[in-house]
Amino acid sequence: MKKNYGLTGAQVRESKSKYGDNRLTERETEGFWSSFRDNLGDPMIKILCVALVINVVFTFWGQTEWYESAGIAIAVFLATFVSTFSEYKNEKAFQKLQEEASQIICKVHRDGEITEVSINDLVVGDCVLLQTGDKVPADGVLVDGELSVDQSVLNGETKEARKSVMPGDYAEPGTAMDFLNEYKIFRGSVVCSGNAVMSVATVGDKSVYGQIAGELQQDDERDTPLKVKLSDLARGISKFGYIGGVLIALALLFQRIVIHNGFDTAQIIVYCSDWMTVANDLVQALMFAVIIIVMAVPEGLPLMIAIVSALNMGKMLKDNVLVRKIAGIETAGSLNILFSDKTGTITKGQLEVVAFVSGDGREYKSFGQVSGELGKLLSVSIHHNTGAVVSGAGKQMKVIGGNATERAILAFAAGKGELVSAAVVADIPFNSKNKYSASQIKGDYNISLIKGAPEKILDKCGHYYDESGARRELNEGNAVYKKIDELASRAIRVLALAASDEKISGGALPGGDWTLVGIVGIRDEVRPESVSAIKEVQNAGVQVVMITGDRRDTAVAIAKEADLLTSDTDIVITSDELAGMTDDDLKKRLGNIRVIARALPSDKSRLVRIAQDLNLVVGMTGDGVNDSPALKAADVGFAMGGGTEVAKEASEIIIMDDNFNSIDKAILYGRTIFNSIRKFIIFQLTINVAAVLISFVSPLIGMQNPLSITQILWINLVMDTLAALAFGGEPALKRFMREKPKKRDENIVSSYMWSAILVGSLLTFGLSMLFLRSDFTNSLFRADAQNRYLLTGYFAFFIFTSVFNAFNARTDQINLFDNIRENGGFLRVIALIVTVQVLMTYLGGVILRCYGLTLNEWAVVLAMSFVIIPVDIIRKAVAGNALK
Numbered sequence: 001m002k003k004n005y006g007l008t009g010a011q012v013r014e015s016k017s018k019y020g021d022n023r024l025t026e027r028e029t030e031g032f033w034s035s036f037r038d039n040l041g042d043p044m045i046k047i048l049c050v051a052l053v054i055n056v057v058f059t060f061w062g063q064t065e066w067y068e069s070a071g072i073a074i075a076v077f078l079a080t081f082v083s084t085f086s087e088y089k090n091e092k093a094f095q096k097l098q099e100e101a102s103q104i105i106c107k108v109h110r111d112g113e114i115t116e117v118s119i120n121d122l123v124v125g126d127c128v129l130l131q132t133g134d135k136v137p138a139d140g141v142l143v144d145g146e147l148s149v150d151q152s153v154l155n156g157e158t159k160e161a162r163k164s165v166m167p168g169d170y171a172e173p174g175t176a177m178d179f180l181n182e183y184k185i186f187r188g189s190v191v192c193s194g195n196a197v198m199s200v201a202t203v204g205d206k207s208v209y210g211q212i213a214g215e216l217q218q219d220d221e222r223d224t225p226l227k228v229k230l231s232d233l234a235r236g237i238s239k240f241g242y243i244g245g246v247l248i249a250l251a252l253l254f255q256r257i258v259i260h261n262g263f264d265t266a267q268i269i270v271y272c273s274d275w276m277t278v279a280n281d282l283v284q285a286l287m288f289a290v291i292i293i294v295m296a297v298p299e300g301l302p303l304m305i306a307i308v309s310a311l312n313m314g315k316m317l318k319d320n321v322l323v324r325k326i327a328g329i330e331t332a333g334s335l336n337i338l339f340s341d342k343t344g345t346i347t348k349g350q351l352e353v354v355a356f357v358s359g360d361g362r363e364y365k366s367f368g369q370v371s372g373e374l375g376k377l378l379s380v381s382i383h384h385n386t387g388a389v390v391s392g393a394g395k396q397m398k399v400i401g402g403n404a405t406e407r408a409i410l411a412f413a414a415g416k417g418e419l420v421s422a423a424v425v426a427d428i429p430f431n432s433k434n435k436y437s438a439s440q441i442k443g444d445y446n447i448s449l450i451k452g453a454p455e456k457i458l459d460k461c462g463h464y465y466d467e468s469g470a471r472r473e474l475n476e477g478n479a480v481y482k483k484i485d486e487l488a489s490r491a492i493r494v495l496a497l498a499a500s501d502e503k504i505s506g507g508a509l510p511g512g513d514w515t516l517v518g519i520v521g522i523r524d525e526v527r528p529e530s531v532s533a534i535k536e537v538q539n540a541g542v543q544v545v546m547i548t549g550d551r552r553d554t555a556v557a558i559a560k561e562a563d564l565l566t567s568d569t570d571i572v573i574t575s576d577e578l579a580g581m582t583d584d585d586l587k588k589r590l591g592n593i594r595v596i597a598r599a600l601p602s603d604k605s606r607l608v609r610i611a612q613d614l615n616l617v618v619g620m621t622g623d624g625v626n627d628s629p630a631l632k633a634a635d636v637g638f639a640m641g642g643g644t645e646v647a648k649e650a651s652e653i654i655i656m657d658d659n660f661n662s663i664d665k666a667i668l669y670g671r672t673i674f675n676s677i678r679k680f681i682i683f684q685l686t687i688n689v690a691a692v693l694i695s696f697v698s699p700l701i702g703m704q705n706p707l708s709i710t711q712i713l714w715i716n717l718v719m720d721t722l723a724a725l726a727f728g729g730e731p732a733l734k735r736f737m738r739e740k741p742k743k744r745d746e747n748i749v750s751s752y753m754w755s756a757i758l759v760g761s762l763l764t765f766g767l768s769m770l771f772l773r774s775d776f777t778n779s780l781f782r783a784d785a786q787n788r789y790l791l792t793g794y795f796a797f798f799i800f801t802s803v804f805n806a807f808n809a810r811t812d813q814i815n816l817f818d819n820i821r822e823n824g825g826f827l828r829v830i831a832l833i834v835t836v837q838v839l840m841t842y843l844g845g846v847i848l849r850c851y852g853l854t855l856n857e858w859a860v861v862l863a864m865s866f867v868i869i870p871v872d873i874i875r876k877a878v879a880g881n882a883l884k
Contacts, residue, residue, distance in 0.1 A: 133644025359464020361479025
């Protein structure tokens with residue numbers, strides 16, 4: 001390609017001043033106050049507000065105290081405000097981190113060199129190098145090369161469109177948004193094949209993509225599996241709340257109408273004749289029922305997902321894991337099988353050409369050792385049949401563009417030897433299905449160059465070039481064949497380079513007899529950390545299958561080095577062998593397969609389908625255009641950070657450093673999030689069940705409800721929003737990787753969780769009855785006609801019991817302080833709850849029905865609250881491990 005393209009630094013600044021840069025105006029998202037209004041619009045809150053208004057009316061009639069209505073109104077406002085603020089803040093933080101970490105980098109000609117700049121920094125007049133898998137960053141026209149692009153994101157058409165250089169006599173049509181125009185290329189399109197240079201004509205909001213971005217960004221994602229499970233759980237808890245609320249309302253009315261009137265029919269008739277008293281009691285019962293429902297409905301569950309995701313997003317980015325879709329990280333923790341690419345994932349991805357073998361079997365360790373005419377032929381084969389390009393010179397020289405293999409081969413020859421003058425007049429870009437690339441050149445040499453897998457090339461080579469450039473006969477007895485096998489056994493990948501005097505025609509390889517230039521040996525070391533990461537993932541119950549384009553011998557050598565092949569039952573198969581197997585045969589053997597050699601992109605899609613047919617949760621890695629279908633089909637698609645934009649778009653998670661160790665961490669974070677949500681559920685349901693039982697039983701045994709409406713709203717805030725913040729920051733512990741993967745249809749509430757919920761809630765209920773009904777307990781509090789100090793103490797007891805139980809819920813270990821320092825947010829939230837509760841105890845007054853406690857009374861409260869800790873430790877010791 002030509003290199004006299006692009007702008008200078010001064011021209012870039014001038015263009016930016018005149019036309020602006022390539023940033024798109026951010027889509028307007030729901031603001032805080034809009035979210036707050038929506039939350040206030042919840043049906044239960046509306047009913048509560050209507051009942052509150054009626055209560056205010058009764059206040060003016062002297063039937064109720066003003067502070068009751070004021071307390072409820074303040075509590076509703078604060079609870080809604082805090083939950084809205086927490087959700088809004090964490091969702092914003094999550095979105096910001098995603099946007100910052102997923103910026104597209106473009107290859108641009110500037111100041112006579114190719115450099116990499118952010119998509120946002122492109123300006124009109126920039127010349128952008130576009131290659132297979134790139135996402136077109138702006139609207140423009142091609143000034144060199146040809147492309148096939150997918151414009152379906154813009155026009156819905158899946159058929160590829162061919163784009164070519166605009167001729168000089170072309171007359172511009174009137175329609176700017178003409179996707180069929182073969183000379184115009186639009187932002188958002190995806191390059192399916194080809195290499196070209198685009199001159200940027202329109203940037204930012206003025207581009208076609210910018211004009212319709214609002215429509216393109218509509219969120220049509222389905223709910224994630226975890227969200228579905230949580231929704232099912234929320235519906236179940238809500239039913240419990242609705243039934244409990246109705247029963248509590250009936251119990252309260254039964255108390256007011258029957259029990260308070262001594263079961264005397266005459267008194268009941270007199271009571272019913274006072275319509276204002278009856279109406280007031282009905283409103284009170286309704287309000288109490290609604291409050292119980294508001295408390296029971298677990299609005300903290302969806303908030304929990306937002307908070308956990310946001311709190312873990314920063315941690316995951318530090319570990320090179322970028323979550324594009326929440327579904328991915330949730331599901332990653334439940335993987336049963338992971339199909340992983342080899343290059344750059346299990347290996348270092350730092351490909352290096354370590355050998356060149358000529359047709360006579362002679363091995364060269366460096367490009368400089370290859371002399372004479374053969375050296376020139378090798379140079380032209382490398383420089384003029386590649387998608388990679390050289391940027392800069394001397395110490396500033398680097399190779400960019402193309403794929404990792406092309407960059408490694410070009411780096412082998414870049415800046416060395418004599419450059420041959422030639423221009424590419426036709427080419428066939430590399431793709432993983434054909435496993436070759438080709439180009440036809442004109443200049444010092446008028447030949448076609450072919451590069452690809454040896455089995456694709458050698459069969460068509462009847463000759464090879466010797467050091468002087470003379471053609472010699474090539475047959476299977478030549479030393480080069482033995483050398484290929486030797487390199488493969490040393491885990492060195494091999495590619496063949498050949499030339500032909502025939503032309504490329506209609507996108508087809510040249511015919512006739514080809515001449516072998518030589519064999520390139522490429523080494524990619526196994527990452528030391530990948531070996532331990534693979535072992536950890538396998539110990540977590542996840543089957544790891546390495547997928548590679550390498551020949552069998554090379555694949556086996558690398559798999560052994562990575563400890564993937566450790567048993568006689570482990571299976572290595574090639575793509576051809578896979579194609580010869582029926583689906584039923586593959587299903588039977590899948591559990592033992594460890595390596596797929598010479599794999600095709602279609603093999604990946606088939607493997608995903610077969611694994612899902614077996615009800616397995618499937619993970620797939622990929623980096624190329626052809627990997628996209630498999631990435632989309634998998635339960636979790638892991639795209640490589642150095643891969644194509646198409647692969648990234650198709651994935652749920654991007655592994656920024658292309659490292660298997662980061663996939664291991666993604667699985668760990670997935671399990672951490674799942675376990676954090678389970679801890680939250682234990683904490684929430686324990687309070688939920690206990691509060692409903694107490695509120696239902698109290699009126700039936702003639703007791704005043706020990707928790708006021710305002711107090712229950714505070715409890716609701718504690719167990720929803722504040723608890724979500726407390727449990728959302730739980731650390732990722734290595735022991736989670738020793739757990740078995742969760743089944744796709746597994747209930748989110750396990751037997752272990754039910755034991756914790758039932759023991760905790762029934763114990764709280766039992767202690768509550770003892771606290772309220774025992775003469776001994778009553779004697780420990782100051783006596784007054786309305787039991788104000790006893791009820792103040794009980795409110796504090798209920799909150800502190802919940803606080804102590806939070807320590808029980810956050811770990812399944814006997815040691816309640818296990819890794820607690822790694823979740824500083826938990827301790828801060830607990831400290832906040834305790835501080836506010838103590839202040840409310842002394843400052844709450846009639847609004848919160850709190851009148852202060854003495855030190856002796858506090859001792860009773862804390863002693864009885866603390867009982868839940870030793871009881872739960874006993875539960876864990878006796879039944880905990882058996883029920884996990």
